[in-house]
Every structure is written in structure tokens, then in C-alpha cells.
Amino acid sequence: MSYEYRTYRGQGLAARLVSGVGALFAIIEIVYILMLTLGADQSNRFFTLIKSWAEPLALFFPGLFHTGNGNLDIVVNYGLAALFWLVVTGLIARVLTR
Numbered sequence: 001m002s003y004e005y006r007t008y009r010g011q012g013l014a015a016r017l018v019s020g021v022g023a024l025f026a027i028i029e030i031v032y033i034l035m036l037t038l039g040a041d042q043s044n045r046f047f048t049l050i051k052s053w054a055e056p057l058a059l060f061f062p063g064l065f066h067t068g069n070g071n072l073d074i075v076v077n078y079g080l081a082a083l084f085w086l087v088v089t090g091l092i093a094r095v096l097t098r
Helices: 002-037 045-057 070-097
Strands: none
16 A cells, blocks of 8 residues: 555655646746836846746747737747746646646
8 A cells, every 4th residue: 555655755756856847837927027117137147047047948949920019929928938838737737646
């Protein structure tokens, strides 16, 4: 009986880990959106670090929608990337708990 308990706890831990990674990816995207739209100094090391993480995590979303407004483009495209990570990792976590 303790073996089943440990297996279940392991699945729950894996699901929480996957959800946490998705949340971290989404937070990186949101911080990048805020830094771009609020006019952060792009030569700053922190900005460069966040940019180096956010751009690869955005996958194919940057440039997907062109609204004519630069800030709105950033919010929509990188916001979709953040939402994508939350949904995909949420689905993976749900599969892991079954």
C-alpha cells in the first residue's frame, strides 16, 4: 500500500514541477512585455538576460499578429506565448496526474 502512495505522490510532484516550469516561462514573457512596453533601458544587463530567455520561449508567436501599434503587437504576440506555456504545461500536468 505504501508503494501506491509513493507512486501517487510522485505523479503529483511531477505535475507540480511541470506547472511550475510553465508558470516560470509565462512570468519571463510577462516581465519582457512589461520591460518593452514601459521603455526599459535595453542596454541594461537585466533586460538583456530577460530578452535572451524570452525570445526563444516565445517560439513562433513574435510577428504573428501585426496591429499597426508596436506596443500592442508586443503585448498580443508575447502574451499569446505566455498563455501558450500556461495551457500546454497545464495539460501535461493534468495528464501526469492521471
